[in-house]
Amino acid sequence: MRLDHRRxxxxxxxxxxxxxxxxSVGRTQHYNIDEPDTDMEWSKLIHSGGHFVHLKNGTGEVRKHAVTMLHQFKCLDVIRQQYSGRSDAPISPLTLQCINYLRQSILCNLDIGLESATNTWGTVAKSAEYVCMDWSELYKAVEYNQQVFREAHTPL
Known part of the structure; x- marks a missing residue:
């Protein structure tokens, strides 16, 4: 088997x-904890090729890197599955790692916006509109990278 690394x-x-x-930020009927379509909805947030891209370092060696937004979605899904009670197992090390990773991500991507609340628990009183970067462009960049990687690592 020969691989063409020039590809x-x-x-x-x-x-x-x-x-x-x-x-629009507010309540939604999507992305629940454990409904019939929940697994499918959450899996669509994480790119079909996974949450990794591959890049060459200075020596030409290919290294795998997690895309932050997709890694965050993956962690939310790990926590969702743990929370859903599908397993009687104690909280997994992966779940704890994901909670810490998301905490750090929130701190690092500080959002100082104000949200109205209806009670002391901070339940959002109404939905709000946010202007966000177009995440579909990120998905396209991930798809391109993964396609080039697959083609380069397919035997000739």
């Missing part, structure tokens, strides 16, 4: 997110 020479990950999208 992977275009192995890049450089999402150029230039457009914005509106996001």
């Amino acid at each position: 992977g020479s275009n192995l890049v990950f450089d999402p150029r997110i230039t457009s914005s999208v509106a996001l």
